[in-house]
Amino acid sequence: NAGVTQTPKFQVLKTGQSMTLQCAQDMNHNSMYWYRQDPGMGLRLIYYSASEGTTDKGEVPNGYNVSRLNKREFSLRLESAAPSQTSVYFCASSWGADEQFFGPGTRLTVL
Amino acid sequence: GENVEQHPSTLSVQEGDSAVIKCTYSDSASNYFPWYKQELGKRPQLIIDIRSNVGEKKDQRIAVTLNKTAKHFSLHITETQPEDSAVYFCAARGADRGSTLGRLYFGRGTQLTVWP
Numbered sequence: 631n632a633g634v635t636q637t638p639k640f641q642v643l644k645t646g647q648s649m650t651l652q653c654a655q656d657m658n659h660n661s662m663y664w665y666r667q668d669p670g671m672g673l674r675l676i677y678y679s680a681s682e683g684t685t686d687k688g689e690v691p692n693g694y695n696v697s698r699l700n701k702r703e704f705s706l707r708l709e710s711a712a713p714s715q716t717s718v719y720f721c722a723s724s725w726g727a728d729e730q731f732f733g734p735g736t737r738l739t740v741l
Numbered sequence: 742g743e744n745v746e747q748h749p750s751t752l753s754v755q756e757g758d759s760a761v762i763k764c765t766y767s768d769s770a771s772n773y774f775p776w777y778k779q780e781l782g783k784r785p786q787l788i789i790d791i792r793s794n795v796g797e798k799k800d801q802r803i804a805v806t807l808n809k810t811a812k813h814f815s816l817h818i819t820e821t822q823p824e825d826s827a828v829y830f831c832a833a834r835g836a837d838r839g840s841t842l843g844r845l846y847f848g849r850g851t852q853l854t855v856w857p
Contacts, residue, residue: 663844670750672830672849673785688844689742720784727773727834730845732784 631656634733636721642739643711651706651736653721659731661724662704664688664696666717667735673720679704711740743768743835747848754821755856762851764831765813773834774807774814775845780827788829789816821855828852 634655643649655662663678675688677696685696693715695707704723708715721733744767754760766774775790791798791805791814798805802821807814818825832845 670849672747673847675844675846678844729775729787729790732786734784 633657634721634723634731636719636733636736638736639734640737642741643708644741645712647711648707648709649711650708651719651721651738652703653705653733654703655721655723655731655733656702657723657725657731658701659723659725660701661726662698663722663724663730664694664704664706665720665722666690666715667720668717676706676719711738713740716740743771743833743846745831745833745846745848747831747851749851750849751852751854753854753856756821756823758821760816760818760821760825760853760855762816762829762831762853763813764815764833764848765811766833766846767812768833768835769809769812771833771835774805775832775834776805776816777830777832778827779830779850785830818853821853823855823857826853826855 637652660681664676665673667673674690676694679685679698682701697705716739719736722730724730747764772793777785778788779785789800789803789805791807802819804817828850830850831848
């Protein structure tokens, strides 16, 4: 099993550009999450999906949108990137309230 | 929502010494407390967790203690080794229901450095 996979690994954008971060899991988990990690700030939840067909805002949702495409896939979209969105983005999944498994991360730089 | 505070933000110890990281939480209904380890450039990985019906849990050199009355929990690493050097995150799961089930609130992390 690949676990949780994310694409791309690295991305550089110019201010105002858009992009979608992809996440997929093959563990049959029902819950999926998007976090951003900034130095000294820990992991902050952007959006999550407790089950297929539902999405909810986390702590820092502004400037982002998500789509739970199916049980396996959960994408994060930046419609108009800003330098403040420079960060490392992690996707995670879990079976309900159990352990969350993280993907390898996407390092995003917005110039 | 839940608020998790973690201390210290950095911790340096000599190889073989013990390391202790402490976290406090605000929601007395929180019932699950995992600890994640993140090595440089890698993803966070669960190392140990504890549920609110247990006061202590051990796994080899790692232990976690929970004080529900005081709303704090701690990670203890004994006989530290250089490979224990990493960032450690505590987290708490609130007792939310429905669509928020599973949501974790993370502390800001502790950079542990173990000197040989």
